[in-house]
Amino acid sequence: MSSTEDEQLADLKDWWTRNGKPLVTGGLLALVIVFGWQAYQKYQSSQSQGASVLYQQLLETTLTPDGKPDAARVADLAGKLDKEFAGTAYAQYGRLFVAKVAVDSGKLDDAAAELKGIVDKPVNPTLGEVARQRLAQVLAAQNKAEDALKLLDGDADKAFLATREELKGDLLVQLGRADEAHAAYQKAKAALSDEAAVGGLQIKLDDLAKGDA
Numbered sequence: 354m355s356s357t358e359d360e361q362l363a364d365l366k367d368w369w370t371r372n373g374k375p376l377v378t379g380g381l382l383a384l385v386i387v388f389g390w391q392a393y394q395k396y397q398s399s400q401s402q403g404a405s406v407l408y409q410q411l412l413e414t415t416l417t418p419d420g421k422p423d424a425a426r427v428a429d430l431a432g433k434l435d436k437e438f439a440g441t442a443y444a445q446y447g448r449l450f451v452a453k454v455a456v457d458s459g460k461l462d463d464a465a466a467e468l469k470g471i472v473d474k475p476v477n478p479t480l481g482e483v484a485r486q487r488l489a490q491v492l493a494a495q496n497k498a499e500d501a502l503k504l505l506d507g508d509a510d511k512a513f514l515a516t517r518e519e520l521k522g523d524l525l526v527q528l529g530r531a532d533e534a535h536a537a538y539q540k541a542k543a544a545l546s547d548e549a550a551v552g553g554l555q556i557k558l559d560d561l562a563k564g565d566a
Contacts, residue, residue, distance in 0.1 A: 404443040407434050415450045427454050442476045449484065456491060465491045472504075482513045486520055498524045515544040519554055526561070535561050 411430040415422045431447035438444050448467045455464035468488035475481030485504060492501035502524050509517040518541035525534035538558050545554070 404434065404438040404441060407437075408443050408446065411447055411450055415454065422454055424454050424458060427451060440476065442480060445471050445476050445480050445484075449480075449487070452487065452491075456494075461491055461495050465495070478510060482510060482517075486513070486516060489520055489524070493524055493527060498527045502528075511544070515541045517541075518544065519557075522557065526557075531561055531564060 407430055411427065411434070414426045414430060428451055431444075431451045434441075434444045434447040448471055452464040452467040455461070455467065465488060468484045468491060471480060471484035472488055475484065489501035489504045492498070492504065502521065505517055505521050505524075518537045522534045522537035522541065525531075525537060535558065538554060538561070542554055542558070
């Protein structure tokens with residue numbers, strides 16, 4: 354090998370040392386990102402399907418035609434959702450069903466514990482508000498209307514304003530605070546269309562008016 358070839362080979366080795374490894378590493382990194390993302394997407398899809406299947410089973414177990422769900426089966430399915438898909442909406446919906454069965458069984462403390470777990474760390478605002486209003490109803494059934502009212506302090510999303518204000522009105526009636534209850538019912542009515550406002554809410558307002566007469 355001539356000195357010129359030796360020099361060219363030395364130059365090639367030097368170039369490879371400086372540039373070859375970064376190029377290979379970058380290429381491998383790109384492949385890892387691409388295939389890793391594809392695998393993650395497949396995993397997410399698989400996870401979603403698995404959660405969906407469990408949730409469907411939970412629906413069928415809870416919403417039975419005779420209205421008498423198997424409480425143990427409901428708890429088992431909800432527990433699997435909570436364990437295998439923790440931090441997802443599916444898991445928290447499962448807890449809502451457990452709370453419903455607990456209420457139907459008169460186990461209000463158990464229901465409150467399930468609902469509080471969602472209220473403290475909701476997956477999304479909708480689940481948080483649904484759990485908050487249901488927890489307030491459970492507290493009211495436990496004769497803790499003041500605690501329930503505190504739970505409903507603050508602003509509510511427009512979509513939930515009517516139900517929250519109506520619930521506040523119910524709690525205030527329970528506490529004997531008729532004027533405040535009337536104001537809450539009026540807020541609830543104002544948040545609804547005229548057609549929707551005619552019904553149970555109007556009856557509550559009429560009942561308060563009769564009480565004032």
